[in-house]
Amino acid sequence: MADYCVIVVGGGGAGMAAAIEAADAGASVALIEADEKLGGSTALSGGVYYAPDTSVQRTRGITDSVDAMYEYYMTLNQHRVDASLARTLCEHAGDGLEWLLNMGVSFPAEDLYCSGVESVPRGHPAAGRGAEIAQALDTGVSKRAIDVVLNTRLTELVIDPDEGAVKGIRIGEDTITANAVVLATGGFGANSYLLNKYYPEAASQADKAWYIGSEHCVGDGLMLGAQVDADIVGFNRGLLLTTPNFKKELEVFVPGWLVYVNREGRRFVNETAEYAVMSGVIQAQTGGTCFAVFDEEARRSARPNKQYEDAFAAGIISLNWVSEEIDAQLDTGKVIKAESLAALEKKCGIRPGSLDATFCGYNRDIEEGADSLFFKSHQDMKPVRNPPFYAVEIFPAIVCLTSTGLRINKRTQVLDPRGRTIRGLYAAGETTGDVLGDRYIGGGNSIANAIVFGRIAGQQAAQMLST
Numbered sequence: 001m002a003d004y005c006v007i008v009v010g011g012g013g014a015g016m017a018a019a020i021e022a023a024d025a026g027a028s029v030a031l032i033e034a035d036e037k038l039g040g041s042t043a044l045s046g047g048v049y050y051a052p053d054t055s056v057q058r059t060r061g062i063t064d065s066v067d068a069m070y071e072y073y074m075t076l077n078q079h080r081v082d083a084s085l086a087r088t089l090c091e092h093a094g095d096g097l098e099w100l101l102n103m104g105v106s107f108p109a110e111d112l113y114c115s116g117v118e119s120v121p122r123g124h125p126a127a128g129r130g131a132e133i134a135q136a137l138d139t140g141v142s143k144r145a146i147d148v149v150l151n152t153r154l155t156e157l158v159i160d161p162d163e164g165a166v167k168g169i170r171i172g173e174d175t176i177t178a179n180a181v182v183l184a185t186g187g188f189g190a191n192s193y194l195l196n197k198y199y200p201e202a203a204s205q206a207d208k209a210w211y212i213g214s215e216h217c218v219g220d221g222l223m224l225g226a227q228v229d230a231d232i233v234g235f236n237r238g239l240l241l242t243t244p245n246f247k248k249e250l251e252v253f254v255p256g257w258l259v260y261v262n263r264e265g266r267r268f269v270n271e272t273a274e275y276a277v278m279s280g281v282i283q284a285q286t287g288g289t290c291f292a293v294f295d296e297e298a299r300r301s302a303r304p305n306k307q308y309e310d311a312f313a314a315g316i317i318s319l320n321w322v323s324e325e326i327d328a329q330l331d332t333g334k335v336i337k338a339e340s341l342a343a344l345e346k347k348c349g350i351r352p353g354s355l356d357a358t359f360c361g362y363n364r365d366i367e368e369g370a371d372s373l374f375f376k377s378h379q380d381m382k383p384v385r386n387p388p389f390y391a392v393e394i395f396p397a398i399v400c401l402t403s404t405g406l407r408i409n410k411r412t413q414v415l416d417p418r419g420r421t422i423r424g425l426y427a428a429g430e431t432t433g434d435v436l437g438d439r440y441i442g443g444g445n446s447i448a449n450a451i452v453f454g455r456i457a458g459q460q461a462a463q464m465l466s467t
């Protein structure tokens, strides 16, 4: 008889959800966590959860459906994700949200918003951000007879040499057997070797790229999966956020008065488009970056917007797009200043003679009351007219999450390259691939993924019988 029915490796959102579900199904469970506490990147996150047809939406009178989310998911990703996994996510995201609500997480209806480019709001922010979700799950774990082992980074699975099945884990000299092992070790944002190998788009940003998740997310799930020849799918996928690279801090607010131009000197996007799509649009420009351009008047009046005023004044957050920071970055050369648009083109390597036409059109649109090219809100627009002019290169370089990972089926069983299940091995959350596609569908995509497939992994693993 095995030491445990189920061993879960990684105690973030997916791992804690798996451990709780497995325990509720009657399994004996151990949860192994590398960090000194549970939570992982889930605890650090914004806590937005993406789901259709929820009680929170209904409170606001919003009509939505699983089918609508599925169509949106598949269309945005041009059907280049595993359809059965995408469908499973859409079908169970609502249940997952109710499950978190029952655990005490609060998702205020008034905060519900369109976190991607969907037509009805599906982004459910937890009032206490990711920390609240992680805390509720942690409490759920502690209320159950789950053996939690902290400060322990797992590096080895126990494998039956004859059938290739996973039989447990090895920690140092100790072997702990289990009917099933669930890998929920998160992504590999903290591992530059794996970023180079599996997420070259992020690695190509070189020293501009940095990771904002847990330092323990080094891709161990992929390494553990490799011990049983697991397939790895979703090459070059993840979520990059944009940054002017002033400092290694998450950009909390990008003002609408910035005007993005590419190296041809043309605007190419509504500068206030959702972050879910912005990095991809910038990456598609020549050189994979763009320039945010503004004039002297905009520089002088650059202040935090209402939402961030108090936190900024209290020194709780720092902001990039305020006069004092822009001035400080003039000295570093990250803000480029020129007395004319032609001189700015030269300094930035933008096509000569292009910016004049771009800003003539932009300024005329402001006078006429509408952005005729990209339909940005008129109130966000400021003319680019008064010299000196400024440009800041914008990089899609902040690694928020990675989504190259282990190939699973909708029961979360890990598959080998021939599509065969690897007996005794399950995986969920950021350590898996092909659930999240090339396009992040909106804030909440990844926590929903962790909770939905974490729960399924726990339920399925608990059913695994000892052999």
Ligand SMILES: Cc1cc2nc3c(=O)[nH]c(=O)nc-3n(C[C@H](O)[C@H](O)[C@H](O)COP(=O)(O)OP(=O)(O)OC[C@H]3O[C@@H](n4cnc5c(N)ncnc54)[C@H](O)[C@@H]3O)c2cc1C
Pocket (backbone or CB within 6 Å): 009, 010, 011, 012, 013, 014, 015, 032, 033, 034, 035, 038, 039, 040, 041, 042, 043, 044, 045, 046, 047, 048, 049, 050, 130, 152, 153, 154, 155, 184, 185, 186, 187, 212, 213, 214, 216, 217, 218, 220, 221, 400, 401, 428, 429, 430, 431, 443, 444, 445, 446, 447, 448, 450
């Ligand atoms: C700042 C930030 C904001 C974000 N905001 C959002 C958001 O609002 N909405 C959203 O959907 N997504 C968001 N994301 C992404 C999202 O938080 C993660 O993708 C998701 O929470 C991953 O959950 P997970 O359980 O798969 O991994 P994690 O929560 O990262 O958990 C993995 C755990 O495994 C542990 N571990 C790793 N290796 C080992 C090992 N070998 N042995 C034992 N333990 C190990 C780690 O220590 C960690 O605790 C954000 C991410 C960041 C960094």
